[in-house]
Amino acid sequence: MRHSTFKTALTDRTARHFIGVLFAATLLAVLCNQLFPADSALHVSSYTITLMGKYLCYALLALALDLVWGYCGILSLGHGAFFALGGYAMGMYLMRQIGDRGVYGNPTLPDFMVFLNWKELPWYWHGVDHFWFAALLILLVPGLLAFVFGWLAFRSRVTGVYLSIITQALTYALMLAFFRNELGFGGNNGLTDFKDLLGFSLQADSTRVGLLIASAVALAVAFVLCRWITGSKLGRVVLAVRDAESRARFVGYRTEHYKLWVFTVSAILAGIAGALYVPQVGIINPGEFSPLNSIELVVWVAVGGRATLYGAVIGAIVVNYGKTVFTGLMPEAWLFALGGLFVLVTVFMPQGLTGVVQQNWPKLKARLSRNTDQETSNDCA
Amino acid sequence: MTALDSLRETFRRDQVFDFMRQGTRPVLPGQVDAGKNILYLEDITVSFDGFKALNDLTLYIKTGELRCIIGPNGAGKSTMMDVITGKTRPDSGTCFFGQTLDLTRMSETDIATAGIGRKFQKPTVFPEHTAFENLELAMNAPKGAWHSLFSQLSGEQRDWIEQTLATVGLLDDRDKVAGLLSHGQKQWLEIGMVLMQKPQLLLVDEPIAGMTRQEVERTGELLKSLAGEHSVVVVEHDMEFIRSIASTVTVLHQGSVLAEGTMQQVQNDPKVIEVYLGE
Numbered sequence: 065m066r067h068s069t070f071k072t073a074l075t076d077r078t079a080r081h082f083i084g085v086l087f088a089a090t091l092l093a094v095l096c097n098q099l100f101p102a103d104s105a106l107h108v109s110s111y112t113i114t115l116m117g118k119y120l121c122y123a124l125l126a127l128a129l130d131l132v133w134g135y136c137g138i139l140s141l142g143h144g145a146f147f148a149l150g151g152y153a154m155g156m157y158l159m160r161q162i163g164d165r166g167v168y169g170n171p172t173l174p175d176f177m178v179f180l181n182w183k184e185l186p187w188y189w190h191g192v193d194h195f196w197f198a199a200l201l202i203l204l205v206p207g208l209l210a211f212v213f214g215w216l217a218f219r220s221r222v223t224g225v226y227l228s229i230i231t232q233a234l235t236y237a238l239m240l241a242f243f244r245n246e247l248g249f250g251g252n253n254g255l256t257d258f259k260d261l262l263g264f265s266l267q268a269d270s271t272r273v274g275l276l277i278a279s280a281v282a283l284a285v286a287f288v289l290c291r292w293i294t295g296s297k298l299g300r301v302v303l304a305v306r307d308a309e310s311r312a313r314f315v316g317y318r319t320e321h322y323k324l325w326v327f328t329v330s331a332i333l334a335g336i337a338g339a340l341y342v343p344q345v346g347i348i349n350p351g352e353f354s355p356l357n358s359i360e361l362v363v364w365v366a367v368g369g370r371a372t373l374y375g376a377v378i379g380a381i382v383v384n385y386g387k388t389v390f391t392g393l394m395p396e397a398w399l400f401a402l403g404g405l406f407v408l409v410t411v412f413m414p415q416g417l418t419g420v421v422q423q424n425w426p427k428l429k430a431r432l433s434r435n436t437d438q439e440t441s442n443d444c445a
Numbered sequence: 446m447t448a449l450d451s452l453r454e455t456f457r458r459d460q461v462f463d464f465m466r467q468g469t470r471p472v473l474p475g476q477v478d479a480g481k482n483i484l485y486l487e488d489i490t491v492s493f494d495g496f497k498a499l500n501d502l503t504l505y506i507k508t509g510e511l512r513c514i515i516g517p518n519g520a521g522k523s524t525m526m527d528v529i530t531g532k533t534r535p536d537s538g539t540c541f542f543g544q545t546l547d548l549t550r551m552s553e554t555d556i557a558t559a560g561i562g563r564k565f566q567k568p569t570v571f572p573e574h575t576a577f578e579n580l581e582l583a584m585n586a587p588k589g590a591w592h593s594l595f596s597q598l599s600g601e602q603r604d605w606i607e608q609t610l611a612t613v614g615l616l617d618d619r620d621k622v623a624g625l626l627s628h629g630q631k632q633w634l635e636i637g638m639v640l641m642q643k644p645q646l647l648l649v650d651e652p653i654a655g656m657t658r659q660e661v662e663r664t665g666e667l668l669k670s671l672a673g674e675h676s677v678v679v680v681e682h683d684m685e686f687i688r689s690i691a692s693t694v695t696v697l698h699q700g701s702v703l704a705e706g707t708m709q710q711v712q713n714d715p716k717v718i719e720v721y722l723g724e
């Protein structure tokens with residue numbers, strides 16, 4: 065049994081292993097990118113660095129979903145919306161950084177606004193040229209939306225499939241809204257042609273490396289935070305709400321407050337993931353709100369295994385690596401593969417990859433130790 | 446009492462001006478103002494699709510008493526508990542906890558916090574938590590989300606949990622996941638959870654289902670020992686068990702009270718013999 069504080073969450077074994085592997089992989093990639101020349105066999109290309117960074121953002125998003133789905137039993141099919149909102153907030157900042165380097169050379173108005181014949185900046189675009197303000201929006205916008213949405217939904221005791229459907233409707237509605245030019249976020253083209261972030265050129269290798277490291281750090285911090293939450297009494301209440309919500313109420317917990325708390329924290333993490341993602345891929349458009357994205361996200365977590373945290377991270381990386389390889393071979397079949405994967409996992413591996421490993425771990429361990437025993441007895445003989 | 450205190454007492458709004466009481470809202474949230482009776486159910490009617498599960502039920506529970514409720518299946522015993530705990534809202538009637546808490550207007554959570562603990566007919570524990578954690582979660586302690594994030598068990602709280610584990614005979618299984626406990630053990634764990642809430646009123650729905658003889662005896666002892674300090678309402682089928690914890694018995698039939706009195710009186714009541722004992 066864990067009775068976590070932030071400090072114990074930081075130093076417990078799972079967190080140490082997780083952070084160790086994460087930083088080792090990141091460091092290795094960065095060193096191979098920086099130290100070896102491009103024609104060396106050991107060279108890691110900038111493309112790969114960015115790809116890794118992207119995967120880590122997905123992993124952070126999956127972690128956020130695991131917190132609400134795996135631990136609290138809220139199957140959100142709209143978590144992509146929080147990711148996209150964080151992304152848009154970052155995109156607005158990057159847009160303002162372009163300044164007069166855009167196609168139309170307008171010092172304040174982004175290109176798409178000039179194109180639409182807008183004369184001045186809409187009120188909600190003010191302030192985002194300051195990074196601190198954009199950072200605040202990255203946290204506040206997804207957090208606030210989740211808070212309001214969750215407050216309405218959980219207070220009315222919307223649960224199960226109904227909740228899943230309205231979260232899906234939420235992201236769909238946002239997608240339709242962001243497609244409109246009048247909304248002032250670049251319509252279907254979204255925000256793109258970014259130049260630099262905090263003064264660093266987004267085209268530079270060093271910036272890409274920096275973004276990868278930032279993504280790894282964000283993932284590590286989020287992981288420790290989630291370990292803390294799930295190991296605390298709050299985490300135990302949340303699990304109780306998942307397994308027997310009405311019992312939790314009769315014991316005296318306002319279960320809707322707990323759900324709201326977790327949902328909001330999760331949305332903020334998703335927003336941070338989106339914000340780190342956008343400068344690495346160089347674009348954010350309404351497609352990120354697509355319901356399909358949120359569903360894919362659910363598949364990552366299901367594949368990796370729910371309610372373990374690292375399972376979600378592993379699932380996100382494995383499925384997305386698979387997607388990268390697969391879409392290179394036959395892009396049109398990806399959706400079928402994804403659907404098939406989901407069915408397979410649901411039917412044959414309800415606990416996901418980590419569940420399979422955990423179940424077989426004692427056997428594996430026994431076999432390993434038997435082998436070593438034999439070796440030692442051989443040595444003796 | 447100093448003169449100042451008595452002056453203040455004289456000017457307490459809630460006592461001086463009745464209209465300041467804001468209808469039937471609690472005077473002090475969560476504070477039970479129990480006199481002779483702790484629970485008042487009056488003219489409660491609950492219908493499901495026209496079928497009256499409770500029909501003008503009127504029932505009072507005295508402070509500190511151990512009351513047994515019996516009645517054939519479908520008599521409305523569990524539904525009555527649903528009404529008291531806020532799970533079901535009555536179509537009509539009033540339901541007061543103490544003098545001032547109108548249970549029909551309070552949420553399940555508020556009712557639990559005010560001091561009513563319930564063991565369900567079907568044992569409901571948190572299946573993925575250990576026995577210890579189940580009791581920790583049920584513990585009478587601040588229940589806010591932020592508070593829970595930072596809360597750590599104190600030594601006293603740990604002792605208290607262990608004491609309760611011992612009371613319900615689960616000390617050896619403290620680290621066992623509740624879902625893996627036997628049916629009888631789950632019943633006990635749930636009773637333990639109710640105890641951890643430090644309620645003033647315990648509602649215990651069919652506590653001995655799935656228990657062995659010895660376990661039944663211990664449960665009887667436990668319930669008897671709780672009365673006095675707590676008020677206890679036990680719903681049971683098992684006549685022998687009821688007799689063993691001998692107390693006031695209320696017979697429910699078709700959603701209303703058929704008879705009330707000692708076991709002796711009730712057993713000799715012709716109406717009761719006809720509908721229940723006679724079958």
Ligand SMILES: Nc1ncnc2c1ncn2[C@@H]1O[C@H](COP(=O)(O)OP(=O)(O)O)[C@@H](O)[C@H]1O
Binds near residue numbers: 523
């Ligand atoms: N949620 C419900 N919907 C419809 N009928 C119900 C519901 N709950 C209870 N009932 C009916 O009300 C009657 C009383 O049930 P209950 O209170 O569980 O009886 P018991 O005295 O056996 O505990 C039964 O006939 C039952 O079928």
Ligand SMILES: [Mg+2]
Binds near residue numbers: 566
């Ligand atoms: Mg019943």
